[in-house]
Amino acid sequence: MPPYAADSRPLPPLAPGLPLLGNALSMRGDVQAFFVRQYRALGPIYRVRALNQAFVIMAGTEANRFLRTRGDDHFSTADTMGGLDDQFGMRVHALAGRPHRHLRGRLGLGLSRELLRARWDAFAELTERRVTGWRAGSTVPVVDQCQRLAADQLSVVLTGTPATAQFELLRRAFELVLDVTVTGKLPPAALRLPTYRAARRRILAFAQAAVDDRAAHPHDGPPDLLDQAVAAADEHGRPYPPRVRAGMALQGYFGGINTVAYLYGFMLYAVLRHPHVHAEVLAEVDRAGGPPSFDTLRRMPALHGLVLETLRSYPSAPASARTVVRPFDFGGFVVPRGSRVLVATTVPHHLSEHWTDPEGFRLDRDFAGMRRRDAYAPFSVGAHTCLGAGLTEVLAAATMAILLRHVRLALPAPDHRLRPRATPGPNPGRLRVRVLGPATI
Numbered sequence: 001m002p003p004y005a006a007d008s009r010p011l012p013p014l015a016p017g018l019p020l021l022g023n024a025l026s027m028r029g030d031v032q033a034f035f036v037r038q039y040r041a042l043g044p045i046y047r048v049r050a051l052n053q054a055f056v057i058m059a060g061t062e063a064n065r066f067l068r069t070r071g072d073d074h075f076s077t078a079d080t081m082g083g084l085d086d087q088f089g090m091r092v093h094a095l096a097g098r099p100h101r102h103l104r105g106r107l108g109l110g111l112s113r114e115l116l117r118a119r120w121d122a123f124a125e126l127t128e129r130r131v132t133g134w135r136a137g138s139t140v141p142v143v144d145q146c147q148r149l150a151a152d153q154l155s156v157v158l159t160g161t162p163a164t165a166q167f168e169l170l171r172r173a174f175e176l177v178l179d180v181t182v183t184g185k186l187p188p189a190a191l192r193l194p195t196y197r198a199a200r201r202r203i204l205a206f207a208q209a210a211v212d213d214r215a216a217h218p219h220d221g222p223p224d225l226l227d228q229a230v231a232a233a234d235e236h237g238r239p240y241p242p243r244v245r246a247g248m249a250l251q252g253y254f255g256g257i258n259t260v261a262y263l264y265g266f267m268l269y270a271v272l273r274h275p276h277v278h279a280e281v282l283a284e285v286d287r288a289g290g291p292p293s294f295d296t297l298r299r300m301p302a303l304h305g306l307v308l309e310t311l312r313s314y315p316s317a318p319a320s321a322r323t324v325v326r327p328f329d330f331g332g333f334v335v336p337r338g339s340r341v342l343v344a345t346t347v348p349h350h351l352s353e354h355w356t357d358p359e360g361f362r363l364d365r366d367f368a369g370m371r372r373r374d375a376y377a378p379f380s381v382g383a384h385t386c387l388g389a390g391l392t393e394v395l396a397a398a399t400m401a402i403l404l405r406h407v408r409l410a411l412p413a414p415d416h417r418l419r420p421r422a423t424p425g426p427n428p429g430r431l432r433v434r435v436l437g438p439a440t441i
């Protein structure tokens, strides 16, 4: 007999899993493939277990539409994302309603893609220096190198200076906090470890010092993330507390070390795994006839397609985590108040009812149209949609253009198969690429 909700209607079907572990192993590996498989087997709503955690998974275009149009009425992010606020003052993720819209507006001003235009030279110099530092004959650990690159790039673009010295500290603490508070893969006790607590204190002090320093030394350039943090006042005109300003300043590192770095890693894999894609993108970069600029990027559809198709094929943030605050019916089942829900927003990316040849890698798809139909959602949908999406898309195209102009890389074998890991978010795992030498374009 199926289990029942409080009002005696059956709960959504449970995904088959191992005793005790439940679906934990699948959710630590290729979690996107797992969500898609279960969607096929069980339908648009099902339950999963991972160790002592239980989640309702909602998936498909109807689930995305629900999150987009009714998410505010039925879901809260206070529990699922509140840890980011508690630990690092990253409050925007956990708020709702007017306070959320207000802080989102302030933060969004500091994450504009125009900042990349303003700091293009520093960004391009940093990226070029990093990738030309990969020595011919060596192998590059993709995730590690992409994390270092993306964290420094975002630091330069959003604050004006790199944060190389803070990298290890930031990476360790952010990975742990995500695994504890958002994905639930580690127990809350991990946040009491003395090494983590010391790291957290140093990170908050670093961010606070950056905000204070900017307040003391205004600059002439366009206002960046630090300027927004200095000036930010809440919806009543009161300055946000120092922790929230520090949290604003940290957003770029958080995105860089996780999702952006994973996107770069997956892009590298995709371009090297698909020779026709490699050739098309290289030809486009070559035709630009010199180092790319912020403006020439706009005229590079293949490069842009590479970014969007990578986000489709290998989404680095495949679900939005929520708690149900008002019960609702979905797909014929009731979802009770208090349920922890993952809206697996990127499941439609791999469904043949929406995409021709979803397992193929093609640059010329109608991404905008599919976004409108809720079938393309690499940055989620609804009130908490990614604030860094626009910046990410240009940053990723620019990074790939610079990389391909300077260095030739290869997979360990031409038919190398990726083994994605989801710790904390889906990433290319232990992938390494071989450095063949300088590029010839």
Ligand code: HEM
Pocket: 077, 081, 092, 093, 094, 104, 107, 111, 154, 251, 252, 253, 255, 256, 259, 260, 263, 316, 317, 319, 320, 321, 378, 379, 380, 381, 383, 384, 385, 386, 387, 388, 389, 391, 392
């Ligand atoms: C490949 C890159 C990225 C991906 C795939 C991604 C994905 C996402 C997703 C799925 C969400 C929604 C989470 C939810 O529904 O709870 C989100 C939110 C957010 N992202 Fe990103 N992100 C990326 C890069 C960035 C970057 C570079 C930044 C900042 C520099 C950033 C800042 C934010 C912020 C501030 C939010 C919270 C918005 C809110 O709660 O209103 N993201 N991101």
